[in-house]
Amino acid sequence: MLTTLNSIFGERLKLDERLLKYTAARIGGPADYLVVAKTEAELKAAVSAAWDNEIPVRILGGGANVLASDAGFRGLVVVNHVSEIDFDGQHVHASSGTSLTVLARKCESLGVTGCEWAVSVPGTVGGAVVNNAGAHGGDMAAVVRSIEMFDPARGEYSMSAQELAYDYRTSSLKQRADRRFLVLNVTLDLKPDDPANIAERMQKNIAYRKQTQPPGASLGSIFKNPVGDFAGRLIESAGLKGYTIGGAQVSP
Incomplete structure (x- = not known):
């Protein structure tokens, strides 16, 4: 090797x-x-x-x-770090190493809506596809049309949004026992909108994240909300907000 x-x-x-x-x-x-x-x-x-x-x-x-x-x-x-974004007039195509923030900003400049939620989310397209990343009421499941995959058994092939079987913060890829696969790129179904409207929504998302997320090095939002409840409420009720072990801390 x-x-x-x-x-x-x-x-x-x-x-x-x-x-x-x-x-x-x-x-x-x-x-x-x-x-x-x-x-x-x-x-x-x-x-x-x-x-x-x-x-x-x-x-x-x-x-x-x-x-x-x-x-x-x-x-x-x-x-x-494979980061490319193309627009064919109908769909946005993004490489798996593309930053979600970069993707959201590019969609703004193209005048297409659906990815405003991603502007404040760390990470890249590949992980977002597998985990059905989302925030502010939006997620990948709402915009993915198809993806291009690569694995040692099949080489390159496509998967539709239906085959991804999206659910809250999961997908069929995340459930695969065999982790020998690559997400190469994604095709997104987005709708036309005024860039000014898109920018306004993104700014609200950024402001909300600054109010609710700690600055600096962070794992990000790693806990899934259970059905009928919120992870943040459970963490607070358990007295774990601000809890510290060594150099690690639950956000206060």
Whole structure:
């Protein structure tokens, strides 16, 4: 595997690279091997090298909602920086490494609505597709038309929104026992709207997040709301708001 990765990434292949540089919480010990993929070809080649050699592999986007161990990771970490957005006049196509904030801003400039919720959400498109990320009453399930996938058994193939079987913060991909797959890109169904209206809604979402989320390094909103209740209320009633262990704290 090292020979393959060296031939593709050269000096960009990092050994014993600390993951704290790549996670939103700014924690995480050394990964045995780490590469930053900047093109779809690099992304597929890196994970394929790990799959072919039965080496454990993890893919990071923005590193949001990721708790990396201080012990690090014994295997290959691929940081997905493949970020491209195209608009064909009807649908928006975004690569899996695209920042959700960048996607939301691009949709604003294109005058298409449906992704305003994403402007204040950390992370990237790939993780959002798998986890059905959402906020402010919107989510991926409401806008995804289809995705392009890659895995060692089938190569490249498409999945429809119906096949993703979206539900609250989950999808058929998240439920897969076999984690050997890549989300390459997503096609979104969005509607035309005045960019000024889109910008106004996004600004409200940003303001709300600043009021309710702590600044600085954070895991983000990691708890799912149970049916008929809210995670925040349960955390507060349990007396855990502001609870600290070592350098970690539940937001006050």
